[in-house]
Amino acid sequence: MAFERSFRSIVILTGAGISAESGLGTFRDKDGLWTKYDLSEVATPEGFARNPVLVHDFYNARRRNLLAAQPNAAHAALAELERQWGGDFLLVTQNVDNLHERAGSQRLLHMHGELLKIRCGHCGYVTEWEHDLDLATACPACGRSGSLRPHVVWFGEMPLYMEEIQGALQACDLFVSIGTSGQVYPAAGFVAEVRRAGRAHTVELNLDPSDGHSLFAERLYGPATEIVPEFVARLFASA
Ligand code: OAD
Numbered sequence: 001m002a003f004e005r006s007f008r009s010i011v012i013l014t015g016a017g018i019s020a021e022s023g024l025g026t027f028r029d030k031d032g033l034w035t036k037y038d039l040s041e042v043a044t045p046e047g048f049a050r051n052p053v054l055v056h057d058f059y060n061a062r063r064r065n066l067l068a069a070q071p072n073a074a075h076a077a078l079a080e081l082e083r084q085w086g087g088d089f090l091l092v093t094q095n096v097d098n099l100h101e102r103a104g105s106q107r108l109l110h111m112h113g114e115l116l117k118i119r120c121g122h123c124g125y126v127t128e129w130e131h132d133l134d135l136a137t138a139c140p141a142c143g144r145s146g147s148l149r150p151h152v153v154w155f156g157e158m159p160l161y162m163e164e165i166q167g168a169l170q171a172c173d174l175f176v177s178i179g180t181s182g183q184v185y186p187a188a189g190f191v192a193e194v195r196r197a198g199r200a201h202t203v204e205l206n207l208d209p210s211d212g213h214s215l216f217a218e219r220l221y222g223p224a225t226e227i228v229p230e231f232v233a234r235l236f237a238s239a
Contacts, residue, residue, distance in 0.1 A: 003238035007174040007201070009088035012078060013190055017179020017207055018224045019099050022069045028181050044155045052135060052146075059150045060132040062096075063115055067130060071103035074178070074228035079104035081232045086239070090168045092161075094180060094187050096152050109161040111187065117151035120144070126151055159186060169193050176203045176231070179224050182210035191215045205231055 016026035027034045041047040042058040082089050082105055091108045093100055096115040100108050118129040125141035138145045153159050169175070175194040182188045191212055194200045204216040205227050213219055220227050 003201075003234060005201070006238055007087065007235070009168075009172045010081075010085065010090070010174045010176070011168050011172040011190075011194075012089075012091045013175070013177045013180065013187060014078075014091065014093045014095060014100070015178070015180025015187070016095060017181075018074050018228070019069070019072075019095055019097050020179070020207075021074070021223060021225045022072045022097075022099055024065060024069055024097055024099075026179075026181075028183065039155060043152075045157065048149060048154070055149075056133050056135070059115065059152070060134075063130070063132070063150075066097050066099075066115055069097070069099065071099040072225050074224035075099050075103035075105070077229040077232040081235065082107060084236065088168075088171070090165075090172075092165050092168075092187075092190075094184070096150075109165060111153070111159040111161055111165065113150070113152035113160060115150060115152060118148050119151040121147040121149060123147075162186065165190075166193070170197045173200045174203070175200045176205060177210070177216070178205045178228060180206070180210060182212040188212060203231070 020026050026032045037058060042055050048055045078091060089107050091100060091105050092111055093108065094112050096113055098116055116128055116130055117126055118133060119126045120139040120142060122144050123139060123142040125139060127140055133148055135146045137148050139148055169190055175191065177191060180187065191202055192215060194202055195215060202216045203218045204210060204213055205220050207221060207223060220231065
């Protein structure tokens with residue numbers, strides 16, 4: 001079934017659910033990362049100050065998992081949508097993995113940062129990084145050790161690219177939220193912002209209804225590798 005209207009400007013928000021079938025754990029599902037780790041210990045600036053070794057171990061393990069993972073059919077479908085779509089397109093991800101770009105996505109913003117980048121707390125230098133990190137690792141720019149951290153946004157820190165994202169949310173006529181529980185702001189508030197702007201069709205694609213599911217005009221539930229390619233095929237049929 002195709003859509004009754006065609007769209008000119010698409011914003012897609014993704015969360016951990018889109019990478020679940022690539023073998024990367026989600027946060028809040030049964031067996032999710034936040035059921036095994038205390039997020040205040042491993043995902044806050046205060047936790048890092050208290051126990052940097054624990055935080056480095058946590059992100060070193062996640063980095064190694066990511067390097068062994070592959071993009072799945074849902075990442076591929078979104079990359080194909082971007083390649084073939086004539087109108088405006090923006091993919092906003094809360095994920096720190098790089099599976100969207102490895103599938104071919106280009107107009108992509110990582111609002112919670114990137115696991116395969118590190119940042120120096122002394123000089124602010126950001127660089128790509130695929131190795132383990134520890135307190136002895138020296139910053140490639142300023143040479144100091146003990147100052148490097150993953151380039152990810154922790155709780156209590158400002159998400160990235162918010163101005164650009166807000167502009168796209170105001171202007172879009174299709175907003176699609178994929179694989180996110182809707183529990184973390186500001187991303188959880190995007191659907192309400194889009195509704196206030198008043199012109200967009202809103203769609204949730206997820207395994208289960210998210211916290212904000214009732215705010216979406218259309219809702220489809222199932223594994224991302226099935227429902228995302230199906231949804232993209234419907235968009236092409238209506239273009
Ligand atoms: P969550 O773990 O909170 O939610 C994952 C969502 O994906 C749930 O609603 C699941 O139902 C859904 N899901 C699981 N498997 C799926 C599948 N195969 N196909 C489709 N959906 C599936 O993850 P996020 O919403 O991304 O932030 O979490 C948001 C933020 O909280 C993360 O970016 C991270 C975390 O703390 C920071 O670290 C700053």
